[in-house]
Amino acid sequence: xxxxxxxxxxxxxxxxxxxxxxxxxxxxxxxxxxxxxxxxxxxxxxxxxxxxxxxxxxxxxxxxxxxxxxxxxxxxxxxxxxxxxxxxxxxxxxxxxxxxxxxxxxxxxxxxxxxxxxxxxxxxxxxxxxxxxxxxxxxxxxxxxxxxxxxxxxxxxxxxxxxxxxxxxxxxxxxxxxxxxxxxxxxxxxxxxxxxxxxxxxxxxxxxxxxxxxxxxxxxxxxxxxxxxxxxxxxxxxxxxxxxxxxxxxxxxxxxxxxxxxxxxxxxxxxxxxxxxxxxxxxxxxxxxxxxxxxxxxxxxxxxxxxxxxxxxxxxxxxxxxxxxxxxxxxxxxxxxxxxxxxxxxxxxxxxxxxxxxxxxxxxxxxxxxxxxxxxx
Ligand code: ADP
Ligand code: MG
Numbered sequence: 487x488x489x490x491x492x493x494x495x496x497x498x499x500x501x502x503x504x505x506x507x508x509x510x511x512x513x514x515x516x517x518x519x520x521x522x523x524x525x526x527x528x529x530x531x532x533x534x535x536x537x538x539x540x541x542x543x544x545x546x547x548x549x550x551x552x553x554x555x556x557x558x559x560x561x562x563x564x565x566x567x568x569x570x571x572x573x574x575x576x577x578x579x580x581x582x583x584x585x586x587x588x589x590x591x592x593x594x595x596x597x598x599x600x601x602x603x604x605x606x607x608x609x610x611x612x613x614x615x616x617x618x619x620x621x622x623x624x625x626x627x628x629x630x631x632x633x634x635x636x637x638x639x640x641x642x643x644x645x646x647x648x649x650x651x652x653x654x655x656x657x658x659x660x661x662x663x664x665x666x667x668x669x670x671x672x673x674x675x676x677x678x679x680x681x682x683x684x685x686x687x688x689x690x691x692x693x694x695x696x697x698x699x700x701x702x703x704x705x706x707x708x709x710x711x712x713x714x715x716x717x718x719x720x721x722x723x724x725x726x727x728x729x730x731x732x733x734x735x736x737x738x739x740x741x742x743x744x745x746x747x748x749x750x751x752x753x754x755x756x757x758x759x760x761x762x763x764x765x766x767x768x769x770x771x772x773x774x775x776x777x778x779x780x781x782x783x784x785x786x787x788x789x790x791x792x793x794x795x796x797x798x799x800x801x802x803x804x805x806x807x808x809x810x811x812x813x814x815x816x817x818x819x820x821x822x823x824x825x826x827x828x829x830x831x832x833x834x835x836x837x838x839x840x841x842x843x844x845x846x847x848x849x850x851x852x853x854x855x856x857x858x859x860x861x862x863x
Contacts, residue, residue, distance in 0.1 A: 491545075494520055500548050503580040504541075513538035513822075518690050520546045523634070523666060528687035530640070530667045530680060534699055535817025536793070536824075539668045543636045544576050546666075550633050551586050551609050557631035558604075562612040563655070564638045565648065567592050567764060568771055569791040573638065574612050586610060591627065593617040594764040601626045615643065615651040622658050629658045639790045640667035641676045641810065649679075656683050670697065670817060671810040695848035697813055702820040705854035706830040706840055715803055715831045716747060722801070722829065723753065723781070730774070731799035733783050734806065734815050741783050744803070748781065757783035789814045795821050802830045809843050829854060 489511055491504050512520065515533035522529045523546030533539055547560045562577075564570050574590050581588065589603055591613030600617070604626045611618070611627060621627035635656065637643040643652055644667075656665070665684050672691065680687065698704075707718055719733065735741045738759050748755040756770050756779045773779045775794055782788070789811050800819050806812050819826025830851065832840060844851045 489517075494524070494545075494549075496545065496549055497584075499583040500545065500580065502583045503548075504545060506582065507576075507579045509541060513541070515539055515690070516542045516545065519543070519666075519668075520549075522688050523547065523664070524549055526633075526664050528665045528684045529690065530672065530677070530684070530687045531690045532669060532672050532692050533690070534692070534697060535670045535814065536699065536821040538822065539638070539670075540573055540576050540791075540793070541580075543638070543666060543668055544573070544580050547610070547634050547636060548577070548581055548584070548586065551584075553585065555631060556607050558607055558609060558611055558628055559631055559633045560610040560636070561618070561629075561632055561634070561655075561659075562610065562636045562638065563615055563618060563643060563652070564612070565614065565642045565790065566787060567594070567614065567767060568788060569638065570612055570614060571768070571771070572791065572793060577610060577612065588612065591617050591621055592764070615648050615655065619651045619655050622655060629655075630660060632659050632663045634664045634666060635659060636666045636668065638668050640669045641672050642669070642790060644676050644679055653683070671813055673810060694846055698847050698849040699817070699820050699826075701823060702816055702826040702828055704816065704828045704830070704849065704851040706832055706837075706851055707854050708832055708834055708837060710834060712833060716744060718831060719744075719748075719801065719803070720751060720753075728799045728827075729796045730777065730780050730794070731782070731801060732788065732797065732815075732818055733781060733801040733803050734789065735783055735785065736804040736807070738785065740804075741785065745783055748783075754778070754780040755783065756781075758788060759785045760787055786811055786815075788818070792818055793821055794818070795824065797821070798824070798826050800826070800828045802828070805830060805832060805836055805839060809846055812843050813847065 491512055516538050519531045519542045551559055564573055570590055570592055577588050587608040588610045589608035591611050593614050593616045622629055741757050745757045758767055758770050774782050798819050800816050816828035
């Protein structure tokens with residue numbers, strides 16, 4: 487164990503990047519996983535939301551790059567464009583004092599430009615599974631010298647929508663390449679799958695009961711009719727006057743309905759879902775990060791990975807369908823030990839489901855008190 491990045495045997499130029507990015511000491515997951523990545527072991531690494539998993543695989547894999555080998559050596563796969571941009575930025579910052587080349591490979595972007603850029607053999611590729619597999623199949627993305635594959639949000643990457651693409655990508659990797667899985671949630675059925683393609687992985691796991699963060703206070707508000715939720719949202723905003731919040735809504739139609747109403751009531755609001763163009767999504771995220779947009783309505787597209795430090799409030803307008811999603815959604819606030827609040831709006835008949843989530847994670851979700859604003863300080 488080390489409580490200092492200097493003890494990891496990290497090259498000076500990367501160490502300099504780590505410190506100038508503002509990291510002083512490694513977090514617990516960084517301490518546990520970076521040495522394993524350096525050893526070349528397969529790992530399955532679980533840690534609570536906001537505890538620095540990105541830093542762990544960014545630092546670990548940057549250290550593995552052979553600067554004299556002009557081939558793609560590291561492949562990082564994430565579920566959404568938004569997360570790919572964010573992870574790319576972290577790599578860019580931490581590798582700032584090196585010459586290590588990076589590239590994003592994302593669906594919905596120009597294919598011939600993607601092929602052109604891959605000809606330069608970027609040492610690290612960060613992207614989404616569909617386009618990455620496409621580039622591998624076209625022999626544009628060369629996998630023969632890959633040292634490490636990282637699946638961020640691994641349980642999502644190995645679930646229904648992405649699994650086949652991931653398996654195909656793994657089949658194209660060298661046998662001795664290392665596979666690293668990272669996520670806050672790793673349900674048993676997904677862990678079982680890993681036997682198929684991992685080689686005696688080192689497992690860093692945490693119990694369900696330890697998954698929620700103490701810094702995030704969770705509340706619920708019960709309504710008799712779903713239609714009343716809108717008024718609660720507007721009331722809440724007046725009371726808490728928070729910096730920024732995400733409101734999760736399960737359906738795209740309901741998002742547009744609520745968006746129109748909030749806009750009409752002059753709220754600094756925008757929305758994001760998979761129907762928006764890649765370009766729109768990029769602009770909205772930039773505006774949300776800069777604070778120009780204060781309230782963002784979203785489907786589960788943004789339930790995972792997004793890291794915005796000043797985001798202190800998450801509202802579940804609808805409860806998520808999966809209990810893992812609940813952990814990811816509320817984990818958008820309370821980043822790296824900060825405080826956060828999660829408020830769940832429910833109909834009376836959903837209280838049982840919420841109680842189930844509460845006991846599964848051994849956490850506390852209380853009925854919302856009147857003096858909520860005090861919790862934000
Ligand atoms: P996770 O993927 O575990 O949810 P992230 O990797 O997105 O978490 O990190 C959450 C936040 O913590 C980010 O804002 C990141 O910059 C910050 N962070 C990560 N590691 C450190 C560190 N060692 N020191 C200080 N801040 C850190
Ligand atoms: Mg993450």
